[in-house]
Amino acid sequence: MTAAANSGAKMTATPITRVLGVSALAATALMAVLGLVVSPPDVIQGEAVRMLYIHVPSIWIAYGGFALTSISSILFLRRSRRRPDQGRHYDRLAGSAAEVGVVFTAITLITGMLWGKVTWGTYWQWDARLTTTVLLFVTYLGYLALRRLPAEPTVRSRRAAVMALISFINVPIVHYSVDWWRTLHQKASLSVGRRPEITGEMYWTLLYSMLAVTILATWLIIHRYRVIRLEELRDEEGLEALIASRLNKAVGSH
Amino acid sequence: MLAEALLVARKDLRVERRAKIALGQVAPLALLILMVFAFALDANSSLLERGAGGLYWLAVLYGGTLLIQRSFDVETDDGNMDALRMSGIGSTSLFLGKASALFVQITVLELILGPGIVLLYNVRVVDWVLLFAAATAGTVAFSVCGVLWGVMSAGLRVRATLLPLLLVPVLAPVLLAGSRAFETALGVRTGAGWTWAGLMFVIAAVHTAVGLGAFGFLLEEG
Numbered sequence: 001m002t003a004a005a006n007s008g009a010k011m012t013a014t015p016i017t018r019v020l021g022v023s024a025l026a027a028t029a030l031m032a033v034l035g036l037v038v039s040p041p042d043v044i045q046g047e048a049v050r051m052l053y054i055h056v057p058s059i060w061i062a063y064g065g066f067a068l069t070s071i072s073s074i075l076f077l078r079r080s081r082r083r084p085d086q087g088r089h090y091d092r093l094a095g096s097a098a099e100v101g102v103v104f105t106a107i108t109l110i111t112g113m114l115w116g117k118v119t120w121g122t123y124w125q126w127d128a129r130l131t132t133t134v135l136l137f138v139t140y141l142g143y144l145a146l147r148r149l150p151a152e153p154t155v156r157s158r159r160a161a162v163m164a165l166i167s168f169i170n171v172p173i174v175h176y177s178v179d180w181w182r183t184l185h186q187k188a189s190l191s192v193g194r195r196p197e198i199t200g201e202m203y204w205t206l207l208y209s210m211l212a213v214t215i216l217a218t219w220l221i222i223h224r225y226r227v228i229r230l231e232e233l234r235d236e237e238g239l240e241a242l243i244a245s246r247l248n249k250a251v252g253s254h
Numbered sequence: 255m256l257a258e259a260l261l262v263a264r265k266d267l268r269v270e271r272r273a274k275i276a277l278g279q280v281a282p283l284a285l286l287i288l289m290v291f292a293f294a295l296d297a298n299s300s301l302l303e304r305g306a307g308g309l310y311w312l313a314v315l316y317g318g319t320l321l322i323q324r325s326f327d328v329e330t331d332d333g334n335m336d337a338l339r340m341s342g343i344g345s346t347s348l349f350l351g352k353a354s355a356l357f358v359q360i361t362v363l364e365l366i367l368g369p370g371i372v373l374l375y376n377v378r379v380v381d382w383v384l385l386f387a388a389a390t391a392g393t394v395a396f397s398v399c400g401v402l403w404g405v406m407s408a409g410l411r412v413r414a415t416l417l418p419l420l421l422v423p424v425l426a427p428v429l430l431a432g433s434r435a436f437e438t439a440l441g442v443r444t445g446a447g448w449t450w451a452g453l454m455f456v457i458a459a460v461h462t463a464v465g466l467g468a469f470g471f472l473l474e475e476g
Contacts, residue, residue, distance in 0.1 A: 077471055139423040146420070149410050159406050162468045163420070166402070169460070 012226035017219065024219045027212035031205075039205040048118040052198075053205055055111040057213035058104045059133075063171055065101025065217065066140065069094045070168040073161035084154045088232075091157040094164055095147050096224035098140055100217050105137045120184060128177040129185035136170045143167055153232075255350075258343045262351025266325060267358060275324055276359045281366045284317035288370050302375040307436025310371045311392065311429045317363045318356075319418055322400035325356055326408040335408065345470035349401055353465070356397040364389055380441035384451060388435035391454035395428045395461060402465045405472045428457055 013021070035053035042049035072094035079087030112130065113123040124130065147160045178187050198206065270276055291309045295301050302309070329335045338348065368389075371377055379385055403420045407413040431450040438447025 081471075135423045135426050138419075142416075142420045142423065145416060146406070149412060149416070151410055158471055162471050163406060165468065166424070166464055169464075 012223045012230070017222055020215065020219045020222070024212075024216040027215050031209045031212040034205045034208060039201050042202075045119055048115060049202070051111050051115040052202070053209040054213075055108060055115060056206060057210040058107040058111065060210055061213050061217045062101045062104040062108060063175065064214075065097045065104065065221070066168055066171055068097035068221075069101065069164045072097065073164040076157065077161050080154060080158065088157075091161065092225050092228045093221075094161065095228055096221045098143055098147075098164065099224055100220050102137065102140045102144060103220075104217065105133065105140065109133060109137060125184050127184045128180070129174070132170065132174045132177045136174050139167045139170055255344060255347050258347035259350035259354060262343065262348055263354040263358070266328075266352060266355030269328055270355070270359060276321055276362060280317045280320050281363055283320070284313045284363060284367055285370050287313045287316055288367065288374055292374060299376055303377055304437075304442050306371045306375040306377045306440055307442065308429070308433035309375070310367055310436060311432040313367050314360065314364060314392070314396070315422070315425060315429060317367075318360050318396045318400065319421060321356060321359050321363070322404045322421070323414065323417055325352060325400070326404040326413075330409045339473055345473050346466055348473070349465055349469040352401045352404075353397045356400050357393055360393050360396050364393065377440045377442070379439060381439045381447065384435060384447045385439035388432055388439065388447070388451040388454060391451055391458050392428055392432045395454060395458040396425065398458065398461045398465045399424050402461065402468065405469065424461075428454055431457070
């Protein structure tokens with residue numbers, strides 16, 4: 001049995017995250033009820049508007065995840081510059097937030113394509129918002145690929161941290177693409193400093209959906225962070241066991 | 255700092271002059287790609303004329319990626335990167351030197367591909383100044399992004415596949431803007447050619463600034 005298991009770190013759940021998990025489940029269920037039953041259909045888009053309650057929160061979580069990745073990467077670079085063995089927790093947080101961000105970007109793209117099929121009559125348009133979102137998705141896939149490469153951990157983490165900072169440039173480009181270019185995509189439903197495009201039950205359901213998806217994403221990031229930590233422990237122990245077995249062999253042969 | 259950058263650029267160009275990879279292999283391959291595009295589009299002359307700008311930049315992307323790969327392969331072989339780090343040359347000089355050498359190599363590639371699209375796709379240049387400005391901005395963007403992402407994937411076993419994966423999404427806006435600017439310069443489209451060229455300069459400037467700031471972190475290994 002590994003030391004990780006012995007130390008009691010074999011689970012990624014704690015009482016607090018179990019509560020958080022149950023809350024996320026309940027919040028998502030309520031979100032489904034509000035989005036599918038309580039919220040009325042749109043005058044123009046009809047029932048298709050219900051896609052809003054998953055599409056918009058997903059991209060906000062993706063933005064939030066990538067912002068967290070960037071902040072953690074800055075903290076990692078600052079810490080590891082002083083001492084290369086420090087700041088690992090920031091690196092783990094950056095990785096787990098990016099993974100969740102990528103998943104929610106994929107959800108945004110899928111729901112957007114389905115919504116596009118209903119409203120525009122096509123799954124895909126070479127529109128500024130859609131194209132920049134795909135580029136954001138592929139950029140962070142590259143970031144995750146970089147994180148998984150077989151290389152010395154500090155080197156890999158440092159390169160990934162720099163890439164995270166550069167990749168974040170895409171986030172404002174995606175968000176403001178509907179303002180900077182003429183696009184088929186509608187303007188942002190909710191935006192800081194601007195009156196919301198929707199009102200009434202739709203507005204409150206959308207706000208609630210953002211809260212529910214935030215709880216879910218927080219729960220996912222915490223678990224992913226712990227899984228990454230366990231993977232690191234497993235690798236370290238595997239290396240130690242390998243060195244020990246080589247030493248034993250060397251001693252035995254003499 | 256500039257003297258050191260020049261030293262690094264001259265070193266890279268000397269290596270390239272001796273190996274003749276850019277002229278002997280990459281440029282002919284990029285020209286072949288221009289021909290293959292014509293096969294794929296069934297040698298439809300009006301379609302080729304309209305798409306000449308985009309196809310040109312795609313060929314530059316392909317050839318440029320190979321040149322960037324090559325630029326960092328020579329540094330990682332035999333631990334040359336460690337020697338560069340220990341040489342006392344600053345990270346800013348290294349970044350500028352590598353980017354300058356790549357700029358020269360990609361410019362040579364473009365000087366070969368330019369006549370290629372004129373001859374093969376039957377296009378005519380109507381605005382030389384715009385063409386020159388867009389090509390310059392695009393080449394600067396390719397060079398600085400190439401150095402930044404090249405060092406990111408340097409020394410890794412999977413660098414051949416990783417570099418394009420990292421580079422293409424970053425260069426996609428340059429490809430888009432370059433294609434639009436070239437369409438105007440080639441008289442295929444009227445209008446916002448200079449706006450697109452301006453966007454290319456902005457992208458080049460942003461990546462140069464990021465590169466100057468981040469290159470030091472990427473060089474500090476382990």
